[in-house]
Amino acid sequence: xxxxxxxxxxxxxxxxxxxxxxxxxxxxxxxxxxxxxxxxxxxxxxxxxxxxxxxxxxxxxxxxxxxxxxxxxxxxxxxxxxxxxxxxxxxxxxxxxxxxxxxxxxxxxxxxxxxxxxxxxxxxxxxxxxxxxxxxxxxxxxxxxxxxxxxxxxxxxxxxxxxxxxxxxxxxxxxxxxxxxxxxxxxxxxxxxxxxxxxxxxxxxxxxxxxxxxxxxxxxxxxxxxxxxxxxxxxxxxxxxxxxxxx
Numbered sequence: 001x002x003x004x005x006x007x008x009x010x011x012x013x014x015x016x017x018x019x020x021x022x023x024x025x026x027x028x029x030x031x032x033x034x035x036x037x038x039x040x041x042x043x044x045x046x047x048x049x050x051x052x053x054x055x056x057x058x059x060x061x062x063x064x065x066x067x068x069x070x071x072x073x074x075x076x077x078x079x080x081x082x083x084x085x086x087x088x089x090x091x092x093x094x095x096x097x098x099x100x101x102x103x104x105x106x107x108x109x110x111x112x113x114x115x116x117x118x119x120x121x122x123x124x125x126x127x128x129x130x131x132x133x134x135x136x137x138x139x140x141x142x143x144x145x146x147x148x149x150x151x152x153x154x155x156x157x158x159x160x161x162x163x164x165x166x167x168x169x170x171x172x173x174x175x176x177x178x179x180x181x182x183x184x185x186x187x188x189x190x191x192x193x194x195x196x197x198x199x200x201x202x203x204x205x206x207x208x209x210x211x212x213x214x215x216x217x218x219x220x221x222x223x224x225x226x227x228x229x230x231x232x233x234x235x236x237x238x239x240x241x242x243x244x245x246x247x
Contacts, residue, residue, distance in 0.1 A: 018064040030065045033058070093157055101154045110165070112158045119158070123151045 130144040
């Protein structure tokens, strides 16, 4: 009977168990204790100093809410189980006893692409040579493996030197995108303004045309009334002359 394979319960590890203590009630309690202790607090409720609060005097569920003191300039701290130093410098290839395969010229830091391409080609040829050695005599693979490792470390070091340039280019790209977005917004506002102006002009033109039509219609009506009056006057005169003739 085949055993069922169970997958991971979650894609990421669970948080530390003390996160349950970060509740609104505990935060309110710690603020009250800080006020009673006279500790200075900022506008958002976070304390600038914990000197007036003795951590061990707090209940267990409140001790985790007090952040530890930051390490000193030369103090060590633990990160992912490793002992770290605040002012530690990045290790160089020489510190790791690895041969540097590119020139030690300041121009390399500004333009490392040619050297990265050269190292990539060297890595490919070294890997092909290593596969050939492994197929013929695997016991001789150590030298080629070290060469391949040195090439990878040199490429990694060059890429790390390229980080400031990458950060600048990324910032420039973000600023250009922001400028282009603002230009699009300005163009949209200009197009909206043109549409409103055209609409107002159309309304003004239609209003003037309608006023002219109404004026023409009024004058035409006045002319028709005058013609009717003249016609009635002629008819009245004709009837009067006829009555006078008939006596």
